Every structure is written in C-alpha cells, then in structure tokens.
Amino acid sequence: MREFSQAFLWGAAASAPQTEGHSLENGKSPSTWDKWYKIAPEKFNEGQGPENTSNVYEMYSEDIQRMKELGMNSYRTSIAWTRLLPDGKHVNPEGVAFYSAYFKELKKNGIEPIINLFHFDMPWWLMEKGGWETRESVDAFAFYAKTAFELFGDTVSYWTTFNEPLVHIECGYLYGYHYPAVVDFKRAVQVGYHTLMAHTRAVEEFRNAKVKNGRIGIILNISPAYARSDSKEDLQAKELADLINTKSFLEPAVHGVIPEKLTAVFRTHHLLPKIKVGDKELIRENTVDFIGLNYYQPRRVQAPEHVRVPAQTPADFYLPYDLPNKRINPYRGWEIYPEALYDVAVMMKEEYKNIPWYVSENGMGVAEEERFADENGMIQDDYRILFIQEHLTELHKGITAGSNCFGYHAWTFVDCWSWLNGYRNRYGFYRVDLENHYKRTLKKSGIWYKELIKRNGFDN
Numbered sequence: 001m002r003e004f005s006q007a008f009l010w011g012a013a014a015s016a017p018q019t020e021g022h023s024l025e026n027g028k029s030p031s032t033w034d035k036w037y038k039i040a041p042e043k044f045n046e047g048q049g050p051e052n053t054s055n056v057y058e059m060y061s062e063d064i065q066r067m068k069e070l071g072m073n074s075y076r077t078s079i080a081w082t083r084l085l086p087d088g089k090h091v092n093p094e095g096v097a098f099y100s101a102y103f104k105e106l107k108k109n110g111i112e113p114i115i116n117l118f119h120f121d122m123p124w125w126l127m128e129k130g131g132w133e134t135r136e137s138v139d140a141f142a143f144y145a146k147t148a149f150e151l152f153g154d155t156v157s158y159w160t161t162f163n164e165p166l167v168h169i170e171c172g173y174l175y176g177y178h179y180p181a182v183v184d185f186k187r188a189v190q191v192g193y194h195t196l197m198a199h200t201r202a203v204e205e206f207r208n209a210k211v212k213n214g215r216i217g218i219i220l221n222i223s224p225a226y227a228r229s230d231s232k233e234d235l236q237a238k239e240l241a242d243l244i245n246t247k248s249f250l251e252p253a254v255h256g257v258i259p260e261k262l263t264a265v266f267r268t269h270h271l272l273p274k275i276k277v278g279d280k281e282l283i284r285e286n287t288v289d290f291i292g293l294n295y296y297q298p299r300r301v302q303a304p305e306h307v308r309v310p311a312q313t314p315a316d317f318y319l320p321y322d323l324p325n326k327r328i329n330p331y332r333g334w335e336i337y338p339e340a341l342y343d344v345a346v347m348m349k350e351e352y353k354n355i356p357w358y359v360s361e362n363g364m365g366v367a368e369e370e371r372f373a374d375e376n377g378m379i380q381d382d383y384r385i386l387f388i389q390e391h392l393t394e395l396h397k398g399i400t401a402g403s404n405c406f407g408y409h410a411w412t413f414v415d416c417w418s419w420l421n422g423y424r425n426r427y428g429f430y431r432v433d434l435e436n437h438y439k440r441t442l443k444k445s446g447i448w449y450k451e452l453i454k455r456n457g458f459d460n
C-alpha cells in the first residue's frame with residue numbers, strides 16, 4: 001500500500017472568480033474579467049461569463065458539508081480583491097461578512113482553509129491605471145494583503161499571495177489570451193517584476209501582521225522542461241525554459257534572489273525591467289514558508305534554429321517539441337506525464353532546501369462529461385481516478401525519496417467556470433448542473449477520493 005503521513009493535507013482547490021458567482025453584486029466592483037466579458041462576450045466559450053459561476057457565494061455552507069463527507073481536511077480558494085476592497089481603499093462590509101463566515105465554516109468543520117490573494121483577477125479600477133505595469137500596483141496589492149491578514153488572520157493560518165503568476169503575465173502580455181491581450185516581451189517582463197515585488201511586499205506585510213501560527217507561500221505552475229535531445233542546443237533551450245518559467249519566481253520566493261543568469265539573459269536582450277532602490281533587499285528578506293505547485297503537464301522543448309537578439313518572445317529561447325506517441329488529454333490538449341511529479345519532488349528537495357511544499361493543483365478536465373453518466377446520473381469518471389492515482393504514485397515515490405511534500409489538492413471540488421473555456425472542461429468531484437440551479441451530483445471519483453482519504457493511501 002502507498003501510505004501518506006498522518007498529517008498529510010488532502011483536499012481540493014478553486015478560486016473566487018471561478019466559483020462564487022454574483023460577480024457584480026453584493027458590493028463587488030468589476031475585475032478585468034467582468035469588464036472584458038461585457039466588451040467581448042464572444043471570446044468566452046458559449047458566451048459563459050464570470051457573472052454566474054458555481055454559486056458558491058450562496059452554497060458554500062452546503063459545499064463544506066460535502067467536503068466533510070469526503071473526509072477532506074483542507075481546501076484552497078481565493079479572496080476576490082474586488083469583493084473585499086471594491087475601490088482598493090475601503091472594505092466592503094458584505095465581502096467581509098461573506099469571507100469571514102466562509103472561512104469560519106471551513107474551520108468549524110475541520111477543513112483547513114488555504115487562502116490565496118490573487119487568481120488572475122485584476123481590479124478594473126487598477127487596470128485602468130495600467131494594472132501590473134504600474135508600480136502603483138505593488139503598493140495597492142500590499143495594502144489589500146495587509147487588510148486581508150488583519151481581517152481574517154485569526155481564522156486563516158495558511159496564506160498564499162499569487163496563483164500561477166506566470167499565467168497573467170504570459171496570457172495577458174505575451175500571447176494575447178487574457179485581457180489586456182498585449183503582445184510585448186518587455187512589458188511582460190515589467191509585469192512579472194511588479195508581480196514579484198507585490199508578492200514580496202505582501203510577505204513583508206504578513207510578517208508585520210504576526211498572524212498566529214501563520215504561514216505564507218506562493219502557488220506556482222510547474223511544467224518541468226524536458227529537452228528533445230542531449231545536444232548542447234536543446235539542453236540550453238531546456239535550461240532557458242526552466243529559468244524563465246520556474247526559477248524566475250521559485251528562486252526569489254525560496255532563496256531570496258533573482259537568478260543572475262536570468263538577469264544576464266534579459267540584459268543581453270534589452271528586456272530588463274525598471275526597478276527601485278531597496279527591491280533587492282526586500283526580496284532577500286521576505287522569503288516564503290512553503291510553496292504550492294500546480295502540476296498538469298511537462299514542457300517538451302527544442303532549440304530554435306536562430307536566436308534573435310533582442311528576443312521578441314520566449315520562442316526565441318526555446319520552442320515546443322511534439323514528442324511522438326505521448327499520452328494526451330485530448331480535451332485540454334495537455335500531455336499526461338505523471339513521472340514529472342517525481343522529478344519535481346526531487347528538485348524541491350535538492351535545489352530548494354527541501355522547503356515544505358504541496359501539490360496545490362492537479363487534475364483532468366473533460367468535455368461533455370454527461371456522456372459518462374450511468375443510469376442513476378452518476379458520472380463514471382474512471383479516467384480521472386486513473387489520472388490522480390498515477391500522479392499520487394509518483395508523488396509518493398518522491399516523498400519516499402525524502403521530499404518534504406505535505407499535501408495534495410485536486411483541481412477541483414465542484415465543477416467550476418474556467419476563464420475563456422467557461423464550463424466546457426469539467427474537473428470536479430461533483431458535477432454542477434447549470435440547467436438546474438447549480439445542483440451538485442457526486443461523481444465516481446468523489447467516492448474513490450473519499451476512500452483514499454479514509455485509508456490515507458491506496459494499493460498499487
């Protein structure tokens with residue numbers, strides 16, 4: 001049997017904008033998602049926008065009973081900045097009441113809340129001033145973080161600053177997927193730098209707030225790079241891919257320094273951001289207590305034929321490599337490669353001081369899941385069970401090899417809304433029926449997860 005430690009955190013993750021719904025109500029101001037949906041609804045799958053997501057705003061209490069029923073001992077969600085501080089300065093009493101009741105209810109039911117501050121949801125008022133491109137965003141975020149720690153620090157011990165900071169950088173400023181859909185490497189680097197400084201200042205605020213038993217971390221998407229071949233060029237592409245996508249945030253968060261090599265590469269390519277005196281010290285002094293890693297897929301890379309100077313896009317450093325015969329989740333187009341989780345575990349042990357870390361997201365999104373419903377309406381999602389079990393097998397191997405991993409969170413608990421993909425791909429242990437007041441129905445994977453948690457492991 002593959003058994004995990006007694007204190008292992010078992011749970012699931014989600015975010016405020018993807019689950020709460022009521023996104024323009026109860027005192028909340030719009031985020032860029034709300035505004036973008038208004039401007040360009042055709043960009044969103046089947047016109048499904050952020051306004052009405054899985055209605056957790058009203059249903060959190062019954063959802064928590066469902067979590068308890070599965071035996072989950074932890075759950076991650078986020079605070080919507082625009083619900084807590086609609087204008088960035090003054091708290092919204094309805095937002096405070098909602099989050100306070102939500103987090104207390106989790107605690108009361110033995111479910112440790114892990115609360116994240118930013119999950120791609122930039123306030124519109126700040127975007128109008130330049131979003132993460134303006135240094136003002138760093139102070140605005142630090143104030144928001146401080147407010148959240150002061151208001152909820154008595155209830156919440158585990159905090160994270162950002163979810164996947166790379167995503168709002170690359171989707172918003174490199175590839176044109178998310179608002180403001182800018183394509184500009186230099187601006188992307190500046191956005192990344194301000195995000196890093198916002199994270200750093202939030203950690204500083206956290207230390208000042210002296211949250212009892214509090215721990216703070218950051219959640220990063222990890223797609224470890226694998227080179228097409230052992231040629232010098234391909235290995236260099238792999239190194240640069242890891243530098244830009246992994247080390248850029250992991251090194252400062254854990255070691256307190258921006259990798260020198262990254263600075264050197266960006267200098268050569270005239271990509272260095274504007275910085276402020278004292279930033280270096282702030283980064284050095286405000287490292288994290290733990291790391292969350294969202295793992296879905298590896299990154300296969302090969303060397304580009306020519307390296308342009310200055311680089312216009314990360315593709316000037318590394319290109320995707322299409323591995324023949326790879327396993328793939330066809331709905332998402334993502335490779336399935338559980339073995340990477342073992343490599344990640346070893347990397348955390350050997351290169352990151354064996355800092356406590358957890359798998360903060362892992363899961364399988366499948367379209368038209370109703371195809372798999374049995375005669376009682378239960379989704380027979382054996383593919384999801386297999387996916388999770390294979391990943392847990394590799395994780396367990398990593399833990400046995402000494403990696404300091406303290407938990408596993410599946411994405412997600414109840415099916416949730418997903419950015420431009422709306423409700424196309426479903427990830428939850430519970431199906432959400434959009435035609436029927438967001439009714440939740442347990443899937444087979446939920447029953448399997450319950451058993452796994454009860455046994456604190458599985459046979460294989």
Ligand code: BG6
Nearest residue numbers: 163164294332365411418421425
């Ligand atoms: C993670 C994000 O990257 O992947 C989630 O933190 C997201 O917000 C999840 O929903 C699954 O990706 P997608 O695009 O299929 O929803």
